[in-house]
Amino acid sequence: MSLTREGIAWCIARDLPEGAYVNLGVGMPVLVASHLDRSRDVFLHSENGILGVGPPPAAGEVDLDLISAGKGFCTLMPGASIFDQQVSFTMMRGRHLTHAVLGGIEVAENGDFANWRVPGEAVPGVGGAMDLAVGARNVYVAMTHVTNKGAPKIVPRCSAPLTARGCVKRVYTDLAVIDVTPAGFALRATAPGVDIDTVRAATGAPLAIGPAYAPLDVPEKAANGAVLRR
Amino acid sequence: MVDKRVADCREAVGRVFDGATIMFGGFGNAGMPARLIDALRERGARDLTLVSNGAGTGPFALGALIGDGRVHKLIASFPAPSAAQFRDRYLKGEIELELVPQGTLVERIRCAGTGLGGFYTPVGAGTELAAGKEVRVIDGREHLFETPLRADFVFLKGHLGDRLGNLMYRGTMRNFNMVMATAGEVVIAEVDRLVEVGGIPPEQVHTPGIFVDHVVEVDRHPKLLEIPKEGV
Helix, strand or coil: CCECHHHHHHHHHHHCCCCCEEEECCCHHHHHHHHCCCCCCCEEEECCCEEEECCCCCCCCCCCCCECCCCCECCEEEEEEECCHHHHHHHHHCCCCCEEEEECCEEECCCCEECCCCCCCCCCCCCCHHHHHHHCCEEEEECCCECCCCCECEECCCCCCCCECCCEEEEECCCEEEEEECCEEEEEEECCCCCHHHHHHHCCCCEEEEEEEEECCCCCECCCCCECEC | CCCCECCCHHHHCCCCCCCCEEEECCECCECCCHHHHHHHHHHCCCCEEEECCCCCCCCCCHHHHHHCCCEEEEEECCCCCCCHHHHHHHHCCCCEEEECCHHHHHHHHHHHHHCCCCEEECCCCCCHHHCCCCEEEECCEEEEEECCCCEEEEEEEEEEECCCCCEECCCCCCCCHHHHCCCEEEEEEEEEEECCCCCCCHHHCCECHHHCCEEEECCCCHHHHCCCCCCC
């Protein structure tokens, strides 16, 4: 058993506290939006200049001038604001966002983070990844626990090009939730049906059992019908 | 009487010269001055340096300008995988890329516009984008020194404009347009609609006319009236 991509996103959505100001990166992180309880005040930031991003528009209700950072059309929540790049990156770099949820290539036990450039990728693009990694107060990484080839992505030291040093607070994977502490990696939770030894075998660095450790309680399906476990 | 209106895009871009550095507002298709870019393609200036968040979103506007082979350098944060025209030329070694984190790109442009000589940022410290940059420790943390970024020409996209050069944006069109407006020798704005002076309420003037040299009213570029697939 392990969590699906939707399952990882569901766990992150549940953990974001009311009052959080959150940027969701491209890929798995944007799935978090569809699992948020919209009756709670969690504010989604989009680096092109929105605080209070709403769900995608219904067909026929697209505003051609209103897009989010993934460059797809979006809507605005009541109370949303729109601003330019200076203000948007002031929110990001200036430690005003409480959370950034980012996709990952590698996370190291000292919190170093690699996510912007796959080794060997010929055409690089960084966007706002470094600004978010440096500036958000809590950087959460959402990724698979190991690569397609089974190699650990949670490692003693990053080998892929760094996005930022010492920035990651927590990692959510298909197998576990792991905190990055001054003493290294600490297991916070295991996915349903996954035991601690399985997580340790898939992790490339020492893994302590954190003080708040508990198995995750995740339903088969989310309220929106997405399958969370497999 | 001050009148910054010009008749068409061809006239608006008429002073662009070979070797010029040009900034383009826009993030994705929102706020992209696509009609001005088309006019620039017709004008045929060569050896251009472009400053933009990305490298276009397809085979039109910025993507087409790069595909024409008129660009020798791109200063950008995110040439997306979908920017095929840039990708082709970059892989052949025909175009140079200066990759800048998005917030650093914004602030370098802001420095030029606001008359500052540069700034120190923690973004990029300890990464491969720190290569060749001055490092200074501030409050125990490494920072990189970044220099101002100025352009010969700036192309903007606004929603409303008037003859004084005042601009108002709608939706997420503001993005890079507001900061770039301050950082060019010649600043040209295409707008969806020209209005009478006073037609934009003073509190809603997002770019004051002092920053803008020319304004031209255009029909929305046909590619920007299409609804692309999600995530383009």
